[in-house]
Amino acid sequence: MSALPRPAVGPGSRYTARAATTRSRPARHTDVAALARTLTPRDLWLARMLHEHRVLTTHQIANLAYTSLRSAQRRLRTLHQHAVLDSFRPLTQTGSAPEHYTLGPAGAAVLAAHTGCDLASLGWRPSHTGRIAYSPSLGHDLGVNELLTRLAAHGRTTPRTALSLWLSERSCARRWGDIVRPDAYAHYREGDRLLPFFLEYDTGSQTLSRVAAKLPGYASFAAAADVRPALLIHTRTASRDQGIRCRLAAPARELNLYIATSSADFTTTSPWGPWWSPIGPGDTRRTTLTSLTARWSQLGPASALEPTDADTTLTLPVPPLPPEAEAEA
Known part of the structure; x- marks a missing residue:
């Protein structure tokens, strides 16, 4: 075969x-x-x-x-x-x-x-x-799900830590597809700190120019909704990460976007750890997801998350963890 x-x-x-x-x-x-x-x-x-x-x-x-x-x-x-x-x-x-x-x-x-x-x-x-x-995107979809399941599972063993919201690419497209189409949208919480973020999971199949072409959409989203979630870009290798950072540095600064990048060379087992490097002015050393919230003063969750009359049980967000009653089963 x-x-x-x-x-x-x-x-x-x-x-x-x-x-x-x-x-x-x-x-x-x-x-x-x-x-x-x-x-x-x-x-x-x-x-x-x-x-x-x-x-x-x-x-x-x-x-x-x-x-x-x-x-x-x-x-x-x-x-x-x-x-x-x-x-x-x-x-x-x-x-x-x-x-x-x-x-x-x-x-x-x-x-x-x-x-x-x-x-x-x-x-x-x-x-x-x-x-x-048989989908050519199977590897990409598994990569997105692996990153976010690790963040969600981390909350099972770490007090006051949780992935409280996780929307798939399809759910993101249903809500914001006329402006942005991220691979996922999520809320990661540690204590009193909340990091709302869009995720772009980069497998290296797109040119750097095509990756950069997505940024104006995120800037338009922030302007239209008057909120500014972070944009996390996860790549396959550290060298690809560096290439993306060089290509996006200028447009990220011009569009005033909150962007941090990392790669699978660092985040294999602990994506919540000190592996994320912000793009833009200031300190660009790698830091944890929750530490990013202290850098970005206007950080806020995306709009269109509240239930509407058009929603059904299947269009509402699915809790990333199962009901607690069966946690020990």
Whole structure:
């Protein structure tokens, strides 16, 4: 089987194509109504998370919602058996990839029932998992989700720390797509300090000029909404990071944007740490996410986050962590 298009470096660079699920399921039809006595609040939360963020690996789900990898694997197998989840495991050139989970047909039907819509309105199709497995953007999507799941999971073990909000690229486009289209928007909180930020996850596939061309949109957003979230740009390597910083220094200063950059050379396991270097006048040494809030006096959360009459259960933000009642399960 020939390899599909994939990033030259970074998450997904080693993936080759295989979109088949790795586990068999009973041929019988899943009774969606019967799932009402089977699915827990955490299961429903996970279905919403996968609807929002498309794909999560076993390890990402375990970090967010379980106390051990084994307990996560056991429950995920059960949800796969009931078709609440679909899964695939891409081939790699070396070693093996973890199981990748997506929303399954029964999970989609449950979410549709919760909101009183049909599967077409939900945006789910029978080809849903295959399209994700074969997508050239799989590595990019996994990179975004890995960065933010680590920030969210950090809050489970660190008092007064939380990723209190996490919007996917699709949710960002629904709210602000006429001005900006970031890869994610999030709120990271530590104590009394809040860092609202847009995330641009750079895999190195775009030219530096194209990266710079996104900045006027963020400046227009800040002017129109009279708020100024930070813009975090995460790159694959330190050398790419330096190239972006040199290219963006002048426009960032002219547009008065709050920008900080880092790369996977630093943030692999602790993206909240002292790895982020601000662009602009003043001290540009690497610092933590929360320390950035002290540098930027006009920092503020984005607009259009309050629920409206047009919102449904599925358009409201999904909590990055599951219900606390199951935290020890």
